[in-house]
Amino acid sequence: MIAKTLLAGVASLVAIGSVSAADLPRREAPPVFVPVPVFTWTGVYFGTHSSYTFSDNQNIRTLGNNNGTGGITNTQLNVAQGRRAQNFKAEQDGIGNIGGGLGYNYQFTPGSGFVIGAEADVTWTDIGKRRDYLGPAIAANNFIPDPSSYRNRLNYLGTVQGRLGYAFDRFLVYGTGGFAYGDVKYQADFFNTANRLAYFGRYKGMETGYVYGGGIEYAIPTDSFLNRFNFIGGLIGASAITLKAEYLRYDLGSRDVLVNNTGIGPTGSYTSRFKTEGNLIKAGFNYKFGSL
Template identity: 45%
Template sequence: MKRLLLATTVLAGLTAVASAADLPRRAAPPVFVPVPVFTWTGFYAGINAGYAFDAGKEGPNSFPVASRFTAAGVPQVATFKKDGQDGFSGGAQIGYNYQFTPGSGVVVGIEADAQYLDFGAKRRDSGVVAAPGFAINDPRGLSSLDYFGTVRGRLGYAFDRTLVYGTGGFAYGAGSSERDFGGFRGNDDFRTGYAVGGGIEYALPTESFFNFFRASAVTLKVEGLYVNLDRGNRNQGAFIINTANNAVVQSISTGRRDDEFAVVRAGLNYKFGTY
């Protein structure tokens, strides 16, 4: 009897174990891997290229010429046609951005750039034939602008990997100018002023083909700037000179002289720092 009871108990236990083995098992919870949120915070450096368009304004462009300075021996009016100075612009930039909330949010930053500018000096024909020994020229057409740079603040809003921003700050530039005609200061006429503008920038994936330097991001931007470089209040300029010694025979008032131009450019930046 005892043996029968023991055998029954063992058999019941084995049956229970087998039944438990057939029950569904609870799977382990999945491991949560957070998706990285892009941020514009970090240092960056890059290159840019574009085109610059003359946006300057001039004072009067017609001036009377006394008879003794004309080949015809009669008074005439010298009229100078404004020649726009347009040309290629290219250079490099470096800066830092800080984004208050990763993903989408306000972004502030600072950027400095240095640019080559192909604005050549131009002499403009007056339409009047000067008497022998004299030359007539427009004093506003005698200087070039060879380079410029800016140091600007940036303020924008990021929509994840797209940044829309405005920018503004200090600008400087210099170019050659003629020492012997027009009363300019020298061959490296340094000027200062300001620049304002805006743009849009997009961050490519980290594994982008352009990411040669293993940066945390590669960004592409399109930007427009208005640059105003003040040449000062030099109201007097040479108008007629004696060609024998470059002495100024007559000068004219040309008003305030600024270099004003707009730049449209595309840029490529490598961002380093916070991912």
């Protein structure tokens, strides 16, 4: 009788335990951790930009090539008297039309870290101004000033540069420098007192030199509202779009231009040395493609 009572008690306890266990919350598997992707600047990119170009030390020097012997016009004296400008400032500035470039970056550590790269770009500067000079009215020219005009033009500027910078996640600061080339046009026209062209000089062609500077670039996050306007990037499969601003100092060197007589009145010749150097400020955007 006692044994039956004990068995009934044990069965009751087991039943109660089962009911209590059913009331306990179920243990679920922990959520799978998905790491947030870390941005990297590594990859190929291409983009476009607009620009503003200005010069601050552009000077045209003119020398006379004749001293008056043999009955040839004393062009050296004309320069000394100021009838032709010995030194003439030819500053210029203007907003460029458009430009574009292609490059590659490599970031050593994703997130924040050093970035190296290379880039080639072309900027259609299309700047050029005519500057006029009026000599003094002296006895040598019958007190009628001798006019002169100069034109210095830079049609486009191309560069091939190396890059070194540091990335703070999506923010990149860098320095740059390398080879520069551009299509230039130099022109000098010297008129006589009757305002007829007496001397002229021309040069049009490619000049080469160097460029250096620096810039900043920012990669727009994928959840930014600005990416709503990035429909082109989506069509071409770009992994990111970046905004950039850059300053460059360029120097394409100097060139001597012979300013020869036209056969009307005066004889002899001059040599005018033109120099092309200045500053370029660029702003634009790049389409970046995934790391290689």
